[in-house]
Amino acid sequence: MADSDKQSILELYMGEALKEAKKAEAHGDIPVGAIIVREGKIIARGHNLREQEQSVLLHAEIVAIQEACKALGSWRLRDCDLYVTLEPCPMCAGAIIEAQMRTVIFGADDSKWGAGGSLFQLLESPLLNYQAKVISGICAEESKALLQQFFAARRNTNPAK
């Protein structure tokens, strides 16, 4: 497969993760979305539900991982690739590694919480028993723009924040 074809496929799947991110925004959650792909099929989707459900756990990746475990009937998500619009935090990176996922494709970097290389490198750490291959910067501008618009709108609604 040509490199341009591979890139198109990555962008196509990230487009699905971006659709998820927009769902989070609709209920006031930071717009981050994720999907999980196995053997060319989307087996799970998730968007950030932290504020909506008042659960610290419900980042987009965790919601998708929960659904993928159900779909496969297993806590091991081998041969699964996760697409997420923002670099995973330590909690999500830990879950990804423990589930033995194959690849993590993410959009925007996260300089404050990123555990895919920005602040920590948990996804490809040689200290752990498993590693996930990281591909970063897919639809990064669109992912970042969504976040920036969200925070700008929030500042306008509540200038004190």
Add this chain to the structure above:
Amino acid sequence: MADSDKQSILELYMGEALKEAKKAEAHGDIPVGAIIVREGKIIARGHNLREQEQSVLLHAEIVAIQEACKALGSWRLRDCDLYVTLEPCPMCAGAIIEAQMRTVIFGADDSKWGAGGSLFQLLESPLLNYQAKVISGICAEESKALLQQFFAARRNTNPAK
């Protein structure tokens, strides 16, 4: 309060986490248990349910954090202390920090996955916006013995493992 009194209180609460760990063992999950204490009251309990529920997320700490968020109606678990029989992994340490918990008291060290100082230091990392104070080694021998017995029994049942 005298140091010996403080130690007794830590051991008393860890005894409750150990009770939880034994529940995990009863259904074939690695025996790890956790409780969350706020203002002198146990507000949540959890034990490892990963195998039982086939969900990678359901470590004892995550189960307890989920319950505590429900109990407080908030994803922020400020002024909460978590007692857990085994050093938290990166996933659980990430959740603890993001929930802005105050203190993590743990029993046995985990040289393979520990993110409270053994392999990584996520709980007290100056790189993150929040830190949890770590107290380690409370009822460590009892916590470790439970794990060792569990793995010994598993080897006896299935010598190939």
